[in-house]
Amino acid sequence: MTIFWIISAAMILVALEFIAPSLLRASELQESDRDKQNVVIARERLAELNKEHAAGSLSDEEYEQTKLELEQALLIDLESSGDSGGAAGAGKGGLLVLLFSALFVVAATISVYLYLGTPQLVDPQVVVAQQSSDKKLPSIEEMMTTLVERLKENPEDAEGWYLLGRTHMAMKDYKSAAFAFDKLNQLAGEQPSIMLALADALAMSAGGDMQGRPAELIRKAVTLAPEDQTALWLAGMAENQSGNYARALEHWRHLKPMLADDPDATQQVDRLIAVAERQLTASGSESVPEKPVAAIPSGTAITARVSLSAELAAQVKPEESLFIYARALTGPKMPLAAVRLKAGDLPTTVELSDAQAMVPGMNLSKFPQVVVGARISRSCNAIAASGDLLGEVSPVTVSDQAVVELVIDSVIP
Template sequence: MTTFIIVCVAMLLAALLWMVLPLFRAQTSNASSDSTDITAYRSERRLSGLAVGLLLPLLAILMYAGLSNWDWKAAQVAATQAGNMEEAISGLEAKLKQDPKNLEGWLLLGNTYTRLGRYARAADAFQQAYDLTQGQNVDALIGLGEALALTDEASLTGRAGKLFDTALTMAPNHPKALWYGSVAALRAGDLRRGRDRLQLLMAQNPPEELRGVLERQIQDLDEQLGEGGQASAMPPTSSSPAAPAASGSRAIPVSISISPQLRQQVTGAMPLFILARDPSAGGPPLAVQRHSGTNLPLNVTLTESDAMIPARSIATVPKVVVVARLSRSGAPQQQSGDLYGEAEYEFGKDSGPLTIIIDRVAP
């Protein structure tokens, strides 16, 4: 904002100089000109220049105030809050340097960094809490697992997944541990354990918006287990286009096809994963659907209900990168040899179906 104001002032001064200086510039006169007329003429020009110099800035200010939709008060409040938050974090970090065994301080710092989206720093803070308690504090276990998962989703099948499993042995009904533990189980191909953990979470009477997500995922898993329980890292969805999103919710219509050069490389019923990611941050996808590659070309609609984590959906970011990937291994994580295509979608700017052509091979 400061840069914007400086540029505006500079442009205004340039306009003033361009308009006012010619009015003040001395004029040469012919030998036959009357000196009284010249003096009056110059005086009139100076008055005109002064009027322009005063009125132009006033007019610019009035027009900007009347036409601009910039909320100066909100911007100032946001800047003040950001400054206060950074000051509070710095103060907390300083206290922890003096008292590194302050468990509550490390947990508070980790939670603060998680809310700010600084997941790597959150992981460092929760690791300190984990070490202090030798892995016996549930909040440290879950906080560290969440920070690791949001930093790198692959950790759900590694250390983060183990942390959630350990947390659930200590607190079997912890909501966050049940959710992340379910996602980890599904990624590992354990559909039954993932479904069971979602059912335990459903039994805790979650908020209505989360209840809908849980019901859909449990239903999908029940259908898969009823068909023989074939392993899959993510619940598949119908191969037909998704139903329109509820009024007021975000949705991305996606049209997917495959290039003729790569179509001949598709063998069998390769699973097709469609993922929306935040291009400015890591962590699990904001939306995921699973289809069959035999249905290409395909039209789908990604919605907020396709989120892996209810608090992180396509409603939380201004734009996403949508990836369509044919997985040779059957896993949603990209592997060498997978076929994929991607495109960017910006909410409020882009409209109509997002076209993705699968035309690349993962190295």
């Protein structure tokens, strides 16, 4: 098993090695584009000053003072992305994107493999039992083909559309990812995390432009989930692109206290706030005062006490896999939080929280009510199959005081 995970990690590192230079170069190009944008804004502002001075709206002293301030502001902007901090800022931005990409590739690879692959082959005992078989592990292309065929047969499979969208995003096929997430959005209804995933895919397919449908989806998502960090971050970017600098400031200032444990992210938000404040001033609008931010609620969790019914006890082997999970009442069946144990660990008590989130952005704390379940898998597979033993309770209200008594007492037909 250890060798399998070492080889998998090595393959992922090789893949990341191909995309790392592009990501780091992209951050440098972004800094260059920002410098050009600052220069253009400064020139436009200078032209306005010259017109006002020529028209007599500004005295010579006021004209010279305002022009000096404009030149100093431009110099500060260029220096912040130049030798003193630009390289470091670009490097940090590239490293943040690279880190996010690494986590994204790992999550997408594991999710697709668990859904379409045969993770039970990692177990040496299963390998020995199947040595007589000459079957090979499927390639990424084969798994993608299998997933597409499954979706053709069952277009209502929300989890399948989610995995397809995530895989296309990892492969940078943003149009295909947007198509998959759009299908998922139609099936799942108004779930903020799905709307944000769709908006991100649409924006990436348009070269980063969030105007139009991406902005509409983001605004709707942040209305439904006003404490969602991803929603606040993207909402600020969408409003900033639209020229609504005051609204962008509101979103980013609301987001900042939530990032207290992440200095790099806090610094990045500070920079976004500073740029938006300068843009707001340059537009001639009044500065927006900061609003006091309410305390951020502590993380929520559900305590699950799991046991096996006496009638089914004789059918269970201690080495069989036990999955304890919480999933949304509606929408994708991908677990919001999950723990994997052995059947021999029963009875047991576990805590389900955001710490066990399977997918970034799909957190337990974002859903008011969930389904809590436990399943014993005969094949050690994360996907439910006929013959598995199951117990579920729903709806369960998500809160720190939630305690669920869960009994595995049925067999999946």
